[in-house]
Amino acid sequence: QKEVEQDPGPLSVPEGAIVSLNCTYSNSAFQYFMWYRQYSRKGPELLMYTYSSGNKEDGRFTAQVDKSSKYISLFIRDSQPSDSATYLCAMSENPNDYKLSFGAGTTVTVRA
Amino acid sequence: GAVVSQHPSRVICKSGTSVKIECRSLDFQATTMFWYRQFPKQSLMLMATSNEGSKATYEQGVEKDKFLINHASLTLSTLTVTSAHPEDSSFYICSASGLAGGKVGAEQFFGPGTRLTVL
Numbered sequence: 015q016k017e018v019e020q021d022p023g024p025l026s027v028p029e030g031a032i033v034s035l036n037c038t039y040s041n042s043a044f045q046y047f048m049w050y051r052q053y054s055r056k057g058p059e060l061l062m063y064t065y066s067s068g069n070k071e072d073g074r075f076t077a078q079v080d081k082s083s084k085y086i087s088l089f090i091r092d093s094q095p096s097d098s099a100t101y102l103c104a105m106s107e108n109p110n111d112y113k114l115s116f117g118a119g120t121t122v123t124v125r126a
Numbered sequence: 127g128a129v130v131s132q133h134p135s136r137v138i139c140k141s142g143t144s145v146k147i148e149c150r151s152l153d154f155q156a157t158t159m160f161w162y163r164q165f166p167k168q169s170l171m172l173m174a175t176s177n178e179g180s181k182a183t184y185e186q187g188v189e190k191d192k193f194l195i196n197h198a199s200l201t202l203s204t205l206t207v208t209s210a211h212p213e214d215s216s217f218y219i220c221s222a223s224g225l226a227g228g229k230v231g232a233e234q235f236f237g238p239g240t241r242l243t244v245l
Contacts, residue, residue: 022167050236057130057219057236058170102170112158112223112234116169 020117033090037103044105052100093124132237149220155200156222164217210244
């Protein structure tokens, strides 16, 4: 069993739709949860991070963590074609832990 | 945000040759650099961690004699794939951390990656 599971998709939605992405994990020691966005032929860039359980909102992006279910989500509201990318979840046991465990990434296409 | 570059972006080589990939932090001093490998539709897999001026720490299963890492300065790390074989074909991504004020304590800034194809 992989430590972090993420459906690779691909996911295709019309412009303006809500994009829902999620990851499950097996290591209950994970406390810091991140979402990275990776455009084609580019390196990943940090989009959002959350600590422990709860929600965090940043503009059109909302990250949710449910530690009891070992499940994290990323929602993108009012999706735009520029949101088309691969989204990777990542997690670690503490904020200074360089060893991040990544999901496989979900490829999202937002159709104009 | 901090910028990390990689060179080359794409390389094709013959089996048995060695390939060097450079990773540079352009506008900050990277005390730690990381090398990842990413196969299609798979996760980023950490290969090794290097701190400036010291030997790299390799993850389990990564051959240190095959993947030579040098972190000679605070802005440059190199990965050399020695005697490359077709199974080494992959997307290699470096990242760097060390910038104060990142979004998390040890935020990693990623390079754009290098696509290696070994014929």
